[in-house]
Structures are given as C-alpha cells and as structure tokens.
Amino acid sequence: MAETVTVPPTERTRKAPSRQMIVTALPSVVLVALVLAVSVQQPSFLGPLSLRTLAESAAPIALIAIGVMFVILTGGIDLSVAVLTSLGTVLLALWMPSLGLLGVLLMIMAITAAGLLNGFVTAFAQVPSFVVTLGAMGLWSGVALGLSGASTISIGANHSLIGWLTGFRVGGVAISVYLTLGLGILVALGVRFLARGKSLHAIGLAENAALMSGVRTRRVRILAFGASGFFAALAATVLASSQYSGSPTLADALLLPAIAAVIVGGTAITGGVGGPLRTIIGTLVIGVLRVGMNALGVDPAYEQIVYGSVIIAAVALTLDRSRIGIVK
C-alpha cells in the first residue's frame, strides 16, 4: 500500500527548489557577509597583501578539501587525508633531494595508492569508510613519524623543483593558487561532461539504483578514495614548497578546516549533492573566518574549536533529514 501513497507533485515542487536554492546560494552569501564584516573591523583586509595571504594559505586546504569531497559525494568520509598530506611532505623531503622529479612522482603515486587502499578495504571488506580511514589515520601517522624520526626534515637540494609553486607569483598570487583553481574547474567540467561524471552523485544519492542501472559502484568508490589520496599528495607538494621541509604532523591540523570547507560549501555530508566549485567557496569562507579571528585577536590555538563548531552547525542547518530514516 505504501507504494501508492505519494504526495501530489505540485506540493513538493514548491518546497524542493527553495531548499536547494538556499543550500546553493548560502555559502556565497556567507562569504560576502564575512568579507564585509572583517573589512569593517580591519579595512586593510581588502588590500592586495592580505588577499594574497588569504588565497595562498587557502590553496593547500582547498586541495585537501576537493580530495575529500570525492569521498563525501559517494556518501563516505575520508579522515586520513590530512595525515596522508603530512606523510607526503615527509616522503618528498626524503626522496626529492636524491631522486629529484622522480621523487615527486613516486610520492604522488605512493599517497594515491594509500588512498586507493582505503577504497579497497571499504568496498571489498565492507568496512564503513569512517572506520577504515580513522584506522588509516593512525597507521599513516605512525609511518610518517617513523620515517622522519619524529622530526622536521628540511629540503635542501632540489627544492627548486617544487619551489616555483609557491615562490613564483603571477598577477600577485602564487602558482599554487592557479593550480588549485584550475584543478577545481577541471573536476567541475569532468562531473558535467564526462559520460560517467554523475556516477559519484548517483552513488551518494541512491547507491542501489545506481548499481541496478549498471554503474560500477565499487570501482567508483575506490576511485573516489584514490582521488582523495591524489589531491592530498598535491597539497603535500604545495606545503613542502612553502615550508622548505617535510614534517610528520605538518598538515594534521588541516583535517577539520578541509572537511569544514567541503560542508560549508554546500556539499551534503550524506553524499550526492555538491561539487568542487562549492568546495572552493567553502575554503574561502573558512579562510576569511581565520583572518577574521586574527583581526579580532582570537588566539590561533582556538581555531580548531571554531572549525569543529562550524562543521556541526553547518550539518545541523543543511542536513536533509527527509532522506534518511534514523540519524546515528
């Protein structure tokens, strides 16, 4: 009987778009409001130097965020991205001085492989991604500490191979910012124009229907984790470029801002809704928030408190509870 119980279409079409419009438009509105608020407090915020700092410090967070977004779109989560980024900087610092460009490529392959491994365990052993990546977080953090001897390794020789990413500026901002924007746009185009581009969203919204339509759901989920690893490796390259070093905890504090950026940008934590451009907007919101806190004289030690609260608040405000039965 339940099958035939449907709400007349007219009633729902009136409600559905309004919700969607709010979720789509809200991040940009919040961004503009924040920029206004901060520039009132600190007029120099809109100056070129300050905007440059904002963009350049946001770039690695945006890269990590775009990576984890792939997984969130499928309805999963990747808690290991920040730790993989840290590990990436350690591998770079260890390999690049002797191996040069090959070292960079090997690092990217290794971190991507670590991401794929998360995906394999999630998809084949049927372990929830939350658990797999929580475990992976501890595991790779330990590996990074072991390899580095728990200390920062500075990159002397061959730093110039990656140094241009943050050292060379065009139009006032570093190449890393263009790289991030370019990749974001590329991913957005991929989602829109690749024949299988909507697979991530289909899996996040309705995995059974996607499976029964011939989408190779397992493969897509594994690739999403691989993409997450790949973007973590890119973030590692950018960080190592600006820091001249690799460190086993260099990026660990970026997990919360990255996930916050994805969610504040309007990607649903339940999967299926969102995209890279929204994630970039979300990163900017988080970036401005950070600058704003500085302007207000908030101790940077308290930043994580804000990111944590922002994640919970953003999900509380945007979660479409009509799609899920019981919230656990």
Place this chain on the structure above:
Amino acid sequence: MNGPVVEFRGVSKRFPGVLALDNVDVEIRPHEVVGLIGENGAGKSTLLKILSGVYQPDSGDLIVRGESRHLATPRHAAAAGIGMVHQEQSLIGTVSVAENILLGAEGSSVRGGVYNWKDLNQRAQRMLSKIDSQIRPTDRTEDLVLAQRQMVELAKALAVEERGDHEPVIVLDEPTSVLDGDDLETLFAEIERLRDIASVVFVSHRLDEVLRVSDRVYVMKDGRVVAERDPKAVDIAELYRLMVGRETAGEFYREDEQLEVDGAPDVIKVEGLGRKGAFKDVDLRVRAGEVVGLAGVEGSGREALSRALFGAEPFDVGQVLLDGARLKLGSPSDAVEAGIGYVPAERRVEGVAMGLSVEDNIVLADPGTISRRGIVIPSRRRQVVAEWIDRLRIKTVSTQTDVANLSGGNQQKVTLAKWLSSPRLRVLILDHPTRGLDVGAKEDVYTFIRKACAQGLAIILIADTIDETIALSHNVVVFRDGEITARFSAAPGRKPTQVQLVEAMV
C-alpha cells in the same frame, strides 16, 4: 461469549490517490480461524494494520468484544488482546527468548528498572507451554532456526492475553512464506492448538493452506470484501476467480497489438540455471519480440531468477546465452553492458535514483548514447532526453526536475526510458512493472511493452496479476518452489485460462 471478538463495521481508509479500504465488514468469532486472501493491493495489509493499531480508520467502527475501540498505537492493540505475528521476523537476535516474548509487556518482571529473571522466564515459559514448544526461555534467540523463531513469535503474540482477562486474537501475516515441509506441518498443528485458546486470522498467498486451516474465508479485492466462503464448499479455482475478479479484458492489455513471434531468432537462452534454495533446472528461451511471463506465487523462485539473469544475485550452476554467446554475469554492470535491462519491483529504491534529475536518470544506464569517447555531447543529451520524455509521455516540469518529485507512474516511465533509450538493449526484464500504478499509467506501460516487442526486444515479465501475465505474454512459464511446473503457450488468440495457470502454481 457468543458475539464476535472483533468486528470491522463499514471501515474505510483512504490514502492520497487510493481508497485502500472501502466500507469493509469483517468479523472474527471466538475460537475461529479466519482466512483472509486477496491480491497485492487488495487491502489485506491495511486491514491488518488497522487491527494492530498502526493505522486508524477514516470512517467506520472497529468493535472489540462488543465495544467500539480506537486503537491509536500497536500498544493499544496489544492491550486490547490483539497479537501480531509479522511477515518479516521481528525478533531481536541478541537477547533471550523470554525477553523477546515479553518485550514491551515486562510488567511485573521489572523492578526498579532491573529484570527479575526468574519471573520473566516463568511467564515466558507459560506462553511456550501453551503452544507445547520445547524451546527454553533462556535460549538465545539468534541460535534458533527459522521455524523455532516462528514459534517464539507465536508465543510473543500470545503474551498479549496477559494484558487483559480475555482470550487473544492472533494475526498470522503470511506465516508460511518462510517455512516448508515439516515446519509447515508443525505450524498447522500449532494453529489447531490456538483454536482452543484464541481466535486466529490467517493470511497467506497459498490458497490450499488457507482452505486447509480456515473455518471461514474472506476474499478481498480493490479494498472491498468481495466474498465470504465456507472452505468446505469452495475450491481453489473459485477462490482465485473471486480474488482476481474481472474477466480478462483484452483491450485493456492491448492484446490486438500483440505480434506473432514464430520463427523469430532466439535472443536469450537460459540453460539448467540453478541456485541452492532459490531455483533449479531452469531452461528458458526468449525470442526477439517475445514476452515470456513468469508465473508463480511469491517465493516461487521467479523473482530470484529474474535478479540472477541481471547479475544482481548469483547462480551456482547452468549458463545464460545471449545471441548464442555465454554471458558472464558477475554484477548488474556486466548485464547492462551485454544489453540486458531490468525494471525492478522496488522502484523507489532500485528503479530511479532519487535526488538526481529526470535527465540524469534517463542517461544513467547507457551514457554511451549521449557521448563520444567518454565525453558528453550536450546537444545529443538534450535531444535524447527530450525524445524519450515525449515518447513515453513523461509528465515533468523540466528535464532538471528531481525525479523524486514525479508521480509513481512517471517515475516508472523514467525507469523504462533509461533502458529503452539505449540502442544496445536486447533483453528487458520487468519485475512487477505496474505495481502501485494507477490504471492510466498501467495502460501506458502495456502500450510500451507492445512497442518494445515490435522493435524486437526480448522481454521477461513478472506481472502483478495472473490476468496481466496471460494477456501480455507469448509464453507463460509457471514456477512452484523454485522449479518450472508447467509451460503454456499464450500466443494471440490462444490464451490459457487463469484456472489452468493457478492449478500449476499452487
């Protein structure tokens, strides 16, 4: 007490778009087993849900032991002495049998929030003894086999009598669907025993069982009670006629549009397919333009077979050939790539991807149609989507509308468009394609099936009703307990009768 224990008097229940119960009168007398039969959607479940307090009637009276009662929740129903044995097993596996039996009725067995185990086990034992069961109250529920769990469910249902001073009404909702052989006999013996201490409502798809255990049988159809029969004075064929009701209306099913398929080449061949516990020795062939209907009651193996042919469930032995070549069917994507489509019975979960737009749903199965070398050509996408919205008369505000906002019939059309728009489609498996649709949408689906045949597709159909199966198919294959028991030709003008099919089904 001589009057009925429970009486439905002119009860109606309406859901948006459908009158689920229409002025229903039913009575359950003391120490009586009442059989209740009807097709899917006839109103049985709604009736049971009202009796168990899940739904409340819109009009009419529910009279329990002479008093008009409002059963607002399942708890109220239990307090009124009505116990349900659910179709899906509803026991908690990780706790003891006694805890399950008295779940929600712990009463005297809880003091200060703590179980008094001795009391709890004693009370549970009393219930188990009533049905003469050897299961111990302290057994862990998940260690029991299916049939034993069914007994625990019975004992749990019986526990409602503790809440009042009267004999309970026990509702058995398709209790036999998970049982066979000796377990079935045990259940029947149990029902005989229940007759002495309770009144029983017995709902089943298997008409022979209903005839065997019931004292009286109600037949429901389209939300109404259409007949009340004495099992001793009626046979299965008559019950079926009453259940299905109307004469076969050839026009309704577009029978004049059915084409002959003699001499058409085989598209899909199934040879010796089997899976333990589901189906075995299945041989089938479907020719271009042919509809092969799979008939059988629920659990007869036809649903499992159709899912196996789509790669959604495995098979142990046998092979599937498409155009003579053996198929690898490890997953649905294998089937889709080979040109097999599947319209699932669970439309809202497996048919359409809720949250995705109409457009994205239509191109989900075969993006190759709208792309070149993996890159979408937007003009081609627009054209294909517009063409299929038009051909299947899909009513939607725009191509970007969330498919969740469409009516059931239009969602089903989107599912059909997803498959029909793919040029590589050779075989279409339809699992209850008209379930839950209104008459207009049903007729549309019939038309599309005829058109798909005319284009040379091979169609495997599991229909909602026997009528539908006979009218739409060229050949009908009847399943019972996982095996093919009969085959009928249903070519245009040479249709078998419902009775012939039913005899092979039950």
